[in-house]
Structure formats: C-alpha cells, structure tokens
Amino acid sequence: MHSPLIDVQSLSKKYGRQKVLNEVSFSIDEGKTLGLFGISGSGKTTIGKCMMLLERPTSGNIIFQGNNLFKMNKKEVFRIRPRLQMIFQHPETSLNPKMKVFESIAEPLVIYKRLSKSEIRSEVMRLIRQVGLRPEHLDRYPHQLSGGEIQRAVLARIISLEPRFVVADEPTSMLDASVQAQILRLMMRCQKDSDLAYLFISHDLDVLRAVCDRIAYIEAGSIRSIEVNDDKKAWGITRT
Ligand SMILES: Nc1ncnc2c1ncn2[C@@H]1O[C@H](COP(=O)(O)OP(=O)(O)OP(=O)(O)O)[C@@H](O)[C@H]1O
Numbered sequence: 001m002h003s004p005l006i007d008v009q010s011l012s013k014k015y016g017r018q019k020v021l022n023e024v025s026f027s028i029d030e031g032k033t034l035g036l037f038g039i040s041g042s043g044k045t046t047i048g049k050c051m052m053l054l055e056r057p058t059s060g061n062i063i064f065q066g067n068n069l070f071k072m073n074k075k076e077v078f079r080i081r082p083r084l085q086m087i088f089q090h091p092e093t094s095l096n097p098k099m100k101v102f103e104s105i106a107e108p109l110v111i112y113k114r115l116s117k118s119e120i121r122s123e124v125m126r127l128i129r130q131v132g133l134r135p136e137h138l139d140r141y142p143h144q145l146s147g148g149e150i151q152r153a154v155l156a157r158i159i160s161l162e163p164r165f166v167v168a169d170e171p172t173s174m175l176d177a178s179v180q181a182q183i184l185r186l187m188m189r190c191q192k193d194s195d196l197a198y199l200f201i202s203h204d205l206d207v208l209r210a211v212c213d214r215i216a217y218i219e220a221g222s223i224r225s226i227e228v229n230d231d232k233k234a235w236g237i238t239r240t
C-alpha cells in the first residue's frame with residue numbers, strides 16, 4: 001500500500017480561545033512539493049511549526065515515515081529531528097547573529113554527526129560549494145551577508161543533515177526577483193539531488209506555480225481545496 005512521507009491528520013490548534021487551525025489534513029509524498037497559499041493570519045506558519053514539533057496542536061496527528069510525531073519520546077525525537085527542517089521567512093533571524101557562517105553551518109554536524117575537525121571543515125567546504133557560497137563568506141557574521149547569501153547558508157546548514165522533509169516558510173519573499181529565482185532554483189536542485197519533500201508556504205501564487213506539484217488553499221485555518229499544479233513544467237524549474 002502506498003504511504004506518504006508525511007501525513008497530517010485533522011490538525012486543530014487553539015491559542016487561548018482563538019481557533020487558528022480547524023481539522024487540517026493533507027499528505028506529501030517523498031520528493032514532492034505541496035504549496036500552501038493563504039492570506040496573512042490564515043494559519044500557514046502554525047501548520048509548519050506543528051510539522052516541525054515547534055508547536056503542539058490542540059488535536060490531530062502527524063505521521064512521518066510511519067511514526068506519530070506527537071507520541072514519540074525524547075530519544076525518538078532526537079533521532080528523527082535532523083530529517084525535519086524549516087527555512088524561515090526572515091533571513092536575518094534564521095542564523096544565529098553571534099555565530100560566523102562557518103560555525104552556523106558546522107553546528108548541526110557537530111551535534112548530530114561524529115566527525116573530526118578536519119572532516120567537518122571539508123564537509124562545510126563541500127556544502128558551501130553546493131549552495132554557491134565562497135570560502136570568504138565563512139568568516140563573516142550574518143549581518144555581513146546579503147539576504148540571498150543568508151538563505152544559501154541556511155540551505156547549506158539544512159542539507160548537511162540530509163533531511164527528508166523541509167518546511168519552507170516564505171523563503172524568498174524578502175528577496176528581490178532575480179535573487180528569488182536563484183534561490184528557488186537552488187531549492188529545486190537540492191530536492192532533485194536527495195528526493196526531498198517540501199511544504200512551500202507563500203502568498204505569491206506565481207512562486208507556488210513555479211515550484212509546487214500541488215497547491216493547498218487555506219482560509220481562516222481551514223483547507224478549502226488542494227489542486228494539482230499543471231503549470232510547474234512551464235516554468236523550467238522542474239525536477240526532471
Ligand atoms: N504564539 C502565538 N500566540 C497566540 N496567537 C498566535 C501565535 N502564533 C500565531 N498566532 C495567531 O494565529 C493566527 C495564525 O498565525 P500564523 O502565523 O500561522 O499565520 P500565517 O498564515 O503564517 O500569516 P503570515 O502570512 O502573516 O505569516 C494569527 O491570528 C496569529 O495572530
């Protein structure tokens with residue numbers, strides 16, 4: 001039987017009395033991108049955070065690779081954590097401002113992989129080549145990089161952990177159009193290289209049509225429809 005990589009089942013979330021998510025359900029297959037489109041305040045980031053275990057839903061389940069995310073113990077969460085990653089909207093908040101780029105990219109490798117110093121160094125060099133950064137960027141702090149360079153560094157940090165699923169929460173909305181296209185292309189290449197699945201959050205339908213296999217429309221915490229996106233191929237940012 002076919003089982004999706006990640007299956008969101010009747011997710012509801014309240015903040016105090018405010019109902020933010022209402023029985024949200026969808027699934028994403030390995031290597032696919034589901035777009036999430038909705039106006040500000042409709043609950044998009046909240047869904048992403050629940051999928052990353054950064055928020056707990058009031059009810060509902062998320063099954064990832066057959067595991068119920070909200071029924072795992074600490075040890076199981078630590079084991080699964082690297083496979084679930086999130087790219088945030090504001091580039092300046094996605095890296096630790098007090099860490100040089102090298103340390104930021106190396107940090108997850110130090111935490112999750114038992115590598116020697118020289119192995120970490122060569123892994124970081126391989127990663128920055130993959131995302132189009134240069135060695136001189138490594139010695140800088142985030143405020144000394146452009147928005148596009150920061151998102152490249154964020155991607156390097158994320159792919160170092162070989163994730164299976166990434167929530168990309170408006171990853172390019174703060175970037176100008178030409179840089180936006182470069183980052184989207186890079187994200188698609190990362191996807192192709194490792195059969196990564198994305199939840200791609202945006203309120204820009206053109207961006208979603210360029211990169212998504214399907215697009216879910218959310219309104220006031222409820223999914224209104226999920227549509228197959230036939231436009232993807234027309235944009236030339238395809239995975240094949
Ligand atoms: N930690 C919180 N405490 C209380 N309310 C919250 C919290 N986080 C989000 N909300 C509320 O939940 C609703 C959904 O917020 P969310 O951030 O998911 O929206 P969004 O669709 O991502 O919006 P945007 O497009 O502006 O990023 C909003 O009304 C918001 O004010």
Ligand SMILES: [Mg+2]
Pocket residue numbers: 044045046169
């Ligand atoms: Mg948001």
